[in-house]
Amino acid sequence: MTKKHSSTIRDVALKAGVSETTVSLSFKPLSRVSDETRARILAIANELNYVPNSVAQSLRVGRTKTLGFIVNDITESFYSVMSRTATDTAYNYGYQLIYAENGWSPTKAIESTKSMLAQRVEGLILCLCEKEVTSIQLIESLRIPHIVVDTSPDFYKGPYVINNEFAIGELAGAHLIEQGCRNIGFFNASKDMASFSSFSQQLAGLKRAVGAAGISMQSKDNIFAGISIEDGAQAFKRLLERDIHYDGILCINDEVAYGVMQEAERRGLKVGRDLAVIGIDNLKTSSLDRVALTSIHMNYELMTTLAVSTLINGIESGHEITSRIVLEPELIIRSSSQLSR
DNA sequence: GGGTATCTGAGTTACCCCTC
């Protein structure tokens, strides 16, 4: 059985009665082929459903024009914004993208990285999970152009486009204080993830803003919830069962905030009166809920556009990428945090 | 069994040739 699945440049050349060179050049505008010959070859190529083999092209020119994008968890909602923006931006530069996820695991991260390298990506966009040292060492040792997005772990010293995590906590804290909240809790990720630098910085920012109002947050106010709606609901439920009450809560993402709001409603608490809730990510659905969720908006479109264009410019120029860009968050105030008392 | 040479895939490109 033959491995051949589609027409090749040879088939087109044979049928057109020209060389493979002439066929190849016919696909390049402004090349030396006459208009008449070009039109005839393109018509035959179309008739034979000929599509140039990008693997062979890459082999010859030594380039794949492909970027790899490794995310932490493909199911997280803001990655859909990032992946679409990355794909569109790369396409505008004539590049394509392939995706993988690290599942928040350094082991899986190294596997995903090796898989990307095996496919000869020319550059990598990385969402780094904490302790992902090995994959970064591999990428740096091979001098693969790369850029980190979203958040940057403390150990990472390379280029990035990230959010100002500290400002996220600070913005939320200042708003909660402004609403009259005096008993403020931070719904963090699960215990094993809560030490990640992004969450730590958010908590630090929150503490700073709350502290400025003369209120100090204790370690008990850092609640290990998780990252899902169910996690938020369960964590809130556990607090109520222990008779622990907060009047202001910052959640590490909108989904946890939804969980808190759902559980609060189930317990007869009115969000926006008894309790102010703020999420992070500003998902599209945040403004649609019965009680619209106040959330921290982070410009993932801008972040991704900057990262992809910076990476491609670095690849094309051959210069080392050194950009370290920090994007400022924006507080989108809705009814979940506007206390009417 | 290990090492080396050759082949394979499909397309690109440097260099050469032919014609008008």
Next chain:
DNA sequence: GAGGGGTAACTCAGATACCC
């Protein structure tokens, strides 16, 4: 000599053949 076309070398890495 310009325009238009062809030949052959070349790309990489895995598979296969061959030799010692």
